[in-house]
Amino acid sequence: MAVKRRKISILKGFAYALTSFWAFVTIYPFFITLINSVKVNNEIFGKMFRMPGEWHFEYYAQAFFDARMGRYILNSLTLALMTTAVTAIMGSMAAYVLARTVFRFTKAIYLLFIVGVMLPIHATIIPVAKIVSGLGGIDNYFMLTLVYVTFQLPQAIFLLTGYMKGINREIDEAAMIDGCAMPAILFKIILPISMPMVATASIIVFIFTYSELIFSVILLSKVDLYTVSRGLMYFTGVYTVRMGPIFASIVMAVLPMVLIYVLFHEKVQRGMLAGAVKG
Numbered sequence: 001m002a003v004k005r006r007k008i009s010i011l012k013g014f015a016y017a018l019t020s021f022w023a024f025v026t027i028y029p030f031f032i033t034l035i036n037s038v039k040v041n042n043e044i045f046g047k048m049f050r051m052p053g054e055w056h057f058e059y060y061a062q063a064f065f066d067a068r069m070g071r072y073i074l075n076s077l078t079l080a081l082m083t084t085a086v087t088a089i090m091g092s093m094a095a096y097v098l099a100r101t102v103f104r105f106t107k108a109i110y111l112l113f114i115v116g117v118m119l120p121i122h123a124t125i126i127p128v129a130k131i132v133s134g135l136g137g138i139d140n141y142f143m144l145t146l147v148y149v150t151f152q153l154p155q156a157i158f159l160l161t162g163y164m165k166g167i168n169r170e171i172d173e174a175a176m177i178d179g180c181a182m183p184a185i186l187f188k189i190i191l192p193i194s195m196p197m198v199a200t201a202s203i204i205v206f207i208f209t210y211s212e213l214i215f216s217v218i219l220l221s222k223v224d225l226y227t228v229s230r231g232l233m234y235f236t237g238v239y240t241v242r243m244g245p246i247f248a249s250i251v252m253a254v255l256p257m258v259l260i261y262v263l264f265h266e267k268v269q270r271g272m273l274a275g276a277v278k279g
Contacts, residue, residue, distance in 0.1 A: 030254065037247035044243045056244055063235075063249035071224070072231030073256065079141060079227060080209040083148040087205045088198055090149070091156030096186045098157070099164035100172060110161065116154030122214050129218050139222050147219070148209050156201040163197040164190060203264050207257060228253045 036044050037059060039052045047053075064070045098110050128147060137143030167190060175185045191198065213229040220226060226234060235249055 030258075033247050033250050033254075037244060037251050039244055039247075041243050044247075059244040059248040060252065062242075062245045063252055067231070067235040067245060067249050068223075069228070069231060069235070069249045069252050072226050072228045073252065075225060075231075076210045076228040077256065079145060079148070080206045082141070082145045083152065083209040084202050084206045086145065086149050087152050087156050088202050091153055091160055091201060092191055092194070092198060093186065094153075094157050095160030095164055096182075096190060099161045099167075100169070100190070113154040113157045113161075116151075117158050119154075121151045125214060125218065128215070132219055137219070139220055139225055141225070144215065144219050147215055148205075148212065152205045152208060156205060159197055159201045160194060163194055167193055199264065203260065207260065210257065 032049065035051060036048060038055045038057055039047075040054065040056060043050075043052055043054075094113075098106060098113075132138065132143050132147065135143065137146075171189060171193075172185055175189055180188070210227075211229060212227070213233075216227040216230045217233070220230060223234065232249060232253055236246055
């Protein structure tokens with residue numbers, strides 16, 4: 001018994017050490033970016049890993065106004081919110097149909113969505129760019145949102161379908177006996193029960209859309225429409241000599257994602273665990 005406890009303690013210690021090391025590797029680059037965002041160039045290039053001798057917080061004002069990071073962050077948040085809302089609504093309806101109804105092509109349609117999850121998004125850059133350009137969708141947020149929804153919808157449907165399959169079908173039968181139609185069952189009964197997984201899928205979609213770069217580079221040419229990732233590329237190219245404001249703009253770009261993680265990481269974990277248990 002004592003030997004078994006000792007083995008468990010060793011395994012726990014190893015797990016804690018590995019987790020701590022991974023946390024350090026993840027957090028340290030952001031910490032370096034943070035302290036370099038208030039340094040002058042001489043300190044950045046000569047003492048990058050030391051605390052700043054002088055704190056230049058004006059670099060954040062320069063990044064926000066001169067580099068227009070405030071505008072780019074707002075653009076990304078707008079795109080991310082639109083994509084997340086459309087994906088959550090459409091994904092919930094499609095998942096409900098696939099999980100709760102049976103017809104001839106149910107499995108085939110579900111497999112197509114799984115293929116969409118496995119498909120490398122950026123392998124479709126050329127055909128997507130040609131289609132969007134042919135439809136006159138360059139510099140159009142609606143078209144860019146449609147592209148994002150197209151690639152994020154399969155993942156949302158995959159997650160929500162698996163979750164909804166675990167919900168007792170007797171709930172639907174009881175609601176139908178009471179006179180509820182399918183839309184009412186979905187939005188008043190099944191969707192509230194599925195909210196942990198809806199929240200998980202929504203956060204995944206939001207983070208992807210906010211940080212996506214390739215399609216925003218290809219489909220957006222006007223500076224006023226740049227997303228935060230595209231804006232960082234533009235700012236870095238124009239102000240290569242001024243490293244402080246560049247680091248400050250990176251911190252500002254990352255901050256919304258850090259806040260979202262801090263506020264909602266427990267919901268994501270609960271949703272994934274609940275989905276695993278139900279699956």
